[in-house]
Amino acid sequence: MSGTELLSDQGLRIDGRKPNELRRIRCSLGIFAQADGSAYLEQGNTKVLAAVYGPHEIRGSKSKALHDKAFVNCQYSTATFSMGERKRRPRGDRKSTEMSTHLEETFAAAIRTELYPRSQIDIFVEVLQADGGNYTTCVNAAMMALVDAGVPLKDTVVSCTASLVKDTPLVDVNHVEQSGGSPELVVSILPHSGEIVYMSLTQRFHIDHLSKVLDTAIKGCKDIGVILKEIMKGHLTKLDTSLQAS
Amino acid sequence: MKETPLSICEKQCVIQAVKEGQRVDGRSLAEQRKTCITFGTEWGCCQVLLGNTRVMAQVSCTIQVPKSSRANEGMLFINVEMSTMAAEHFEAGRLGQQGIEVNRLVERCIKDSRCIDLESLCILVEEQAWEIRVDIHVLNHEGNLIDAATLAALGALCHFRRPDVTLDGREVIVHQLDERDPVPLTILHYPLTLSFALFDQGKIYALDPTNLEERSADGKLVLGLNAYRELCTLQISGDGVFIRKEAVLSCANVAASRAVEMVEMLKKCLAADAAERIKGKYDGLVSSVALEAERITTQSQATAYFKTPVHNLEENADEESLSVPKTKLVKDQGIVTLETKSDVSSSESDIEMEPLPPASVVKKRVYEEIDIGNDSEEEPVMLITKELT
Amino acid sequence: MSIAPQLLRGPSLMAEILLSEAEKAFIHHGDDLRCDGRTRLDYRPIILETGLVSNASGSSRLRLANSDVLVGVKVELASPLSEKPLEGRLEFFVDCSANATPEFEGRGGEDLANEICRFLQMSYMSGDTINLSELSVLAGQQCWVLYVDILILECGGNLYDTVSLAVKSALYTTQIPSIKVATMDGDQPELELSEDPYDTKRLNTQNVPCLVTLMKIGNHYLVDPTPEEECCSSSGVVVAVSGSKKITAVRKIGSGSLHPESLVSMLKTASEVGAVVNKILMKKLLEEETAGKTQKVGFMR
CATH class of the missing domain: 3.30.230.70 (GHMP Kinase, N-terminal domain)
Incomplete structure (x- = not known):
C-alpha cells in the first residue's frame, strides 16, 4: 500500500486521526471476581482482557522457584474470532510464545519481585479483538490488572506503537496501517524515569529517522500513562467511597 | 539437562x-x-x-x-x-x-x-x-x-x-x-x-x-x-x-x-x-x-585476558620489589584465578598478553606471593610452587 | 460428625470448592429453598449482549451470575461434506481461557473444552434444530461453513447452559452475506459476493436447542446449580431441548447412578424448563433487535 493512502494530503490518517493523535481508550477494572486483579482495556477497536493471579505458591514443578525473587508467568492468547481471518489455535504457536516471553521480561523488570521469593505471579491476557497494537494494549491492560490486584510495582509500565509514513511519524497504529508495509516500532517505558524496558521494530527505515520515531513513541507512552493514571485514580476513589459507606 | x-x-x-x-x-x-x-x-x-x-x-x-x-x-x-x-x-x-x-x-x-x-x-x-x-x-x-x-x-x-x-x-x-x-x-x-x-x-x-x-x-x-x-x-x-x-x-x-x-x-x-x-x-x-588453532577439549576452558591497569610489565621485571599491589590474572590449565601480587617474576610477563600456549609447554605453575607487610624485600615471602612434569 | 471443611471437586473438573458439613447438610435437605433463596427450578440472573465483536459475523456475551462466556461466529465459504452435499456445516470450537482459573493455562482446559464441544455437536446433529440446507450455495461444491468459537472467561457453575444460550444468541444475530451464482459456460461457475454490507440473510434459530442441566441432590433435582451444589450432588443430566419442546441430546454427568423412573421425570422437567427458557430468550433477543443501535456496553460497567 503506498504512503498516499495511509496519510492524506491534508495530513489525516485512514481513520481520520492526526498523526500525533491516540485512539480512544476505555478501561474497566475489577471485572472478574475470582482473579486477584482483572482489567478490560480498549484502544480504538483493539479489545483486551487481562487477569492477574498471585503472588501464590509455585504451581507445577518446584524447580522453577527462584530463591530470591518471584517468578513471573505470562500467557498471551488471541481468541480465534479476534482477527479478520479466523485463527485456528488461540495460543501455542511461535508468535504467541514470543509475546508471552516478552511480557514476562517486561513485567519482571517492573514488579518488585524481590518481595516475594519462591513464589509465582500469573498474568493472563486474552485478545478479544485485534486491530493493531495488540501487544501494547496487552501490556497496558496487564498493568491495570496488576494495579487492581495490588501487586507492588517499581513504576507503572506503559506501551505504545509508532510508525513512519512519508517522513511523518504516526503514533498508535491500527491494523490497516500496520499491514500496509510501514514500519512499526513498539516501545514499553517506565513513565517516571523515561527508561525503555522493551523495544522492537518490524519492517525497515533509515537509521536517521530512528530518533524522531522513538521520540513519538515515548511521547505516546507518556500520554497513555496520563490517561491510565486518571482511570486508576477514578477507580480507587470509587472503591474508597464504597468502602467508607459500608 | x-x-x-x-x-x-x-x-x-x-x-x-x-x-x-x-x-x-x-x-x-x-x-x-x-x-x-x-x-x-x-x-x-x-x-x-x-x-x-x-x-x-x-x-x-x-x-x-x-x-x-x-x-x-x-x-x-x-x-x-x-x-x-x-x-x-x-x-x-x-x-x-x-x-x-x-x-x-x-x-x-x-x-x-x-x-x-x-x-x-x-x-x-x-x-x-x-x-x-x-x-x-x-x-x-x-x-x-x-x-x-x-x-x-x-x-x-x-x-x-x-x-x-x-x-x-x-x-x-x-x-x-x-x-x-x-x-x-x-x-x-x-x-x-x-x-x-x-x-x-x-x-x-x-x-x-x-x-x-x-x-x-x-x-x-x-x-x-x-x-x-x-x-x-x-x-x-x-x-x-x-x-x-x-x-x-x-x-x-x-x-x-x-x-x-x-x-x-x-x-x-x-x-x-x-x-x-x-x-x-x-x-x-x-x-x-583447518582454521582451528585451539584444541577443543571436553572441559570448558575459561580464558580470561585482562590487561593490567597501570604499570608496564617490562618495568616490573627489573624492579623486584614493588609495594603497589597489582591485579593480575593467571591461567593454569583451565582454572582462572585473580590474584593480587606485589611482585612479579619475569617468566610470567608473556602470559597476560598472549593466548595460552598448548599444555605441553607450561611446565611450571605460576606461584603467588602473599605480602604481609609493606616491603617485600625485608620480610620473608611465602612461596607456593608446584612443578609439573 | 466432623466439622472440618472438605475439598471437593465438581463433576466437570471445575474449580475446587471448600464446603463444611453444615453447608452440605443444608444443600441436601433444603426444602425448595436454596442457599441463594431460589426455588429448585429458578435460574440465576442472566445478562446478555450481542454484537460485541466487530470482526465476527455474529457474536454474543452471556453472563449467568458468575459464569461468563463470549461467542463469536465467523462465516466462510468451503466445500461441503461428501456425504451431505446439499448442506452447509456448523463447526464448534471451545477455548477455556486462563482468565477463568490458572489451571486452564496452556492445554490445561482442553479436557473440559472437548467435553462441551462434543456435546454441543451432538445436540445440533438432529435435523430438527437448524436447517443446514439454507447454508448451501452450490450443490456439492460450495457451501457456507459457520465456525462457532466459544471463549469461556469465567466458571461459576452450570457452564453447559451458559454456553448453549450464548451460542443461540450469537447464531440469532449472525449475518450471512448474500451470494449470487453467475454461471459461466463450461466448468467453473463464479460466485459473486454482494457489495452491500447490509445485504445479508439470517438463520432461523427458533428451534436451536438450549441445554438444561439438572442435578440430583437427595430426592430432588435442581436447575442451574451453583458450584457448591454441583459438588454436593453425585449425578445429573444435561438435556438439549429444542424450541419445539423436543429433546435432541441427553448426557448423564457425575459418578452416581440414576433410577430409570427418576431419569424419565427429570427429562420431562427438563423439556418443560427448556421450552420456557427458549421462549424468554427469543423474546429478549427480539426486544434487543427492535430497540435499535445503542451504545455497546460490553465489559465496561
Whole structure:
C-alpha cells in the first residue's frame, strides 16, 4: 500500500486521526471476581482482557522457584474470532510464545519481585479483538490488572506503537496501517524515569529517522500513562467511597 | 539437562570488568570476535564461525501453491534447530524460549525486511510458486547466536541457486542442474543483526557478547541493519534492563558502521567462493576445519585476558620489589584465578598478553606471593610452587 | 460428625470448592429453598449482549451470575461434506481461557473444552434444530461453513447452559452475506459476493436447542446449580431441548447412578424448563433487535 493512502494530503490518517493523535481508550477494572486483579482495556477497536493471579505458591514443578525473587508467568492468547481471518489455535504457536516471553521480561523488570521469593505471579491476557497494537494494549491492560490486584510495582509500565509514513511519524497504529508495509516500532517505558524496558521494530527505515520515531513513541507512552493514571485514580476513589459507606 | 549455573563471583567479575571498560577475552567494548564464513559444496550451504559459536544454514526449494492472500509471491520459511550438541541445556527436537527468540529475530530481520524479491519466485499466479526454506542448525553455542544465525542465513541465501524453470503454455518445466545453470535469488539488500549486551542499567553496552557476558548482562539489544544504514529490526529484551533513548541511538550508530564492514566481508567471501568454484578445486566446508588453532577439549576452558591497569610489565621485571599491589590474572590449565601480587617474576610477563600456549609447554605453575607487610624485600615471602612434569 | 471443611471437586473438573458439613447438610435437605433463596427450578440472573465483536459475523456475551462466556461466529465459504452435499456445516470450537482459573493455562482446559464441544455437536446433529440446507450455495461444491468459537472467561457453575444460550444468541444475530451464482459456460461457475454490507440473510434459530442441566441432590433435582451444589450432588443430566419442546441430546454427568423412573421425570422437567427458557430468550433477543443501535456496553460497567 503506498504512503498516499495511509496519510492524506491534508495530513489525516485512514481513520481520520492526526498523526500525533491516540485512539480512544476505555478501561474497566475489577471485572472478574475470582482473579486477584482483572482489567478490560480498549484502544480504538483493539479489545483486551487481562487477569492477574498471585503472588501464590509455585504451581507445577518446584524447580522453577527462584530463591530470591518471584517468578513471573505470562500467557498471551488471541481468541480465534479476534482477527479478520479466523485463527485456528488461540495460543501455542511461535508468535504467541514470543509475546508471552516478552511480557514476562517486561513485567519482571517492573514488579518488585524481590518481595516475594519462591513464589509465582500469573498474568493472563486474552485478545478479544485485534486491530493493531495488540501487544501494547496487552501490556497496558496487564498493568491495570496488576494495579487492581495490588501487586507492588517499581513504576507503572506503559506501551505504545509508532510508525513512519512519508517522513511523518504516526503514533498508535491500527491494523490497516500496520499491514500496509510501514514500519512499526513498539516501545514499553517506565513513565517516571523515561527508561525503555522493551523495544522492537518490524519492517525497515533509515537509521536517521530512528530518533524522531522513538521520540513519538515515548511521547505516546507518556500520554497513555496520563490517561491510565486518571482511570486508576477514578477507580480507587470509587472503591474508597464504597468502602467508607459500608 | 539443566544449564551449568553461573556463579555469583563469575558474574560480578564480568560486570566489574565491563564497568572498567575491559572484557574477559581482551576485546574492547565495540569489537567483534573473529568471524569466518565458509561455504559448502552444495549450493546454499553456509557455515559461520563467530569466535567459538558455530552455526550452519542450508537453503532448499520446492514448488508449492502460493498463499491466497499473496498469490503472486513465493514463500520464505525460516527454521532454527538447536540440538543438545550445541549446549547441554538445549532440548532435542523442541525449541525452548531461547530458540524461539532466535527464530523470530532471524525471521524479522530477513523475512519481514523483504530482502529477497519474492515476486520473482512466482511461477504461475495463484497456482505455483517457489517456497524457499532456510534451515539453520546451531552447532556450538558460545554466545551471540542471533548474529551468527542471521549471517549464516543471509550467506546461504546469497550463495543459493535454484533450478531454472520455463513455462510452456500452462505447463511448468523444471530444468535439471546439468541442463541449465541454476539461477541465484534476487537479493535486494543485505540485512544483518548486531547484538549488544547491556550492563549497569543500560549505560554500558558490549558488542558481540560471549555466553558468559550474555548470562551476566541485564539485557540485550539486537539491531538489524543493512549496508545502506537502514534499520531492519530492533529488539530490546531482558528482565531488568532499563535503557535510555540516547544509549539506543549511540548503539545504533556503532552498529551501522559495523554492518557496512560485515556486508563487505560477506561479499568478499562470496566472490572468493565463486572464484574457487570456477577453478574447479573446491573443498567446501573442509577448509574451515583447518582454521582451528585451539584444541577443543571436553572441559570448558575459561580464558580470561585482562590487561593490567597501570604499570608496564617490562618495568616490573627489573624492579623486584614493588609495594603497589597489582591485579593480575593467571591461567593454569583451565582454572582462572585473580590474584593480587606485589611482585612479579619475569617468566610470567608473556602470559597476560598472549593466548595460552598448548599444555605441553607450561611446565611450571605460576606461584603467588602473599605480602604481609609493606616491603617485600625485608620480610620473608611465602612461596607456593608446584612443578609439573 | 466432623466439622472440618472438605475439598471437593465438581463433576466437570471445575474449580475446587471448600464446603463444611453444615453447608452440605443444608444443600441436601433444603426444602425448595436454596442457599441463594431460589426455588429448585429458578435460574440465576442472566445478562446478555450481542454484537460485541466487530470482526465476527455474529457474536454474543452471556453472563449467568458468575459464569461468563463470549461467542463469536465467523462465516466462510468451503466445500461441503461428501456425504451431505446439499448442506452447509456448523463447526464448534471451545477455548477455556486462563482468565477463568490458572489451571486452564496452556492445554490445561482442553479436557473440559472437548467435553462441551462434543456435546454441543451432538445436540445440533438432529435435523430438527437448524436447517443446514439454507447454508448451501452450490450443490456439492460450495457451501457456507459457520465456525462457532466459544471463549469461556469465567466458571461459576452450570457452564453447559451458559454456553448453549450464548451460542443461540450469537447464531440469532449472525449475518450471512448474500451470494449470487453467475454461471459461466463450461466448468467453473463464479460466485459473486454482494457489495452491500447490509445485504445479508439470517438463520432461523427458533428451534436451536438450549441445554438444561439438572442435578440430583437427595430426592430432588435442581436447575442451574451453583458450584457448591454441583459438588454436593453425585449425578445429573444435561438435556438439549429444542424450541419445539423436543429433546435432541441427553448426557448423564457425575459418578452416581440414576433410577430409570427418576431419569424419565427429570427429562420431562427438563423439556418443560427448556421450552420456557427458549421462549424468554427469543423474546429478549427480539426486544434487543427492535430497540435499535445503542451504545455497546460490553465489559465496561
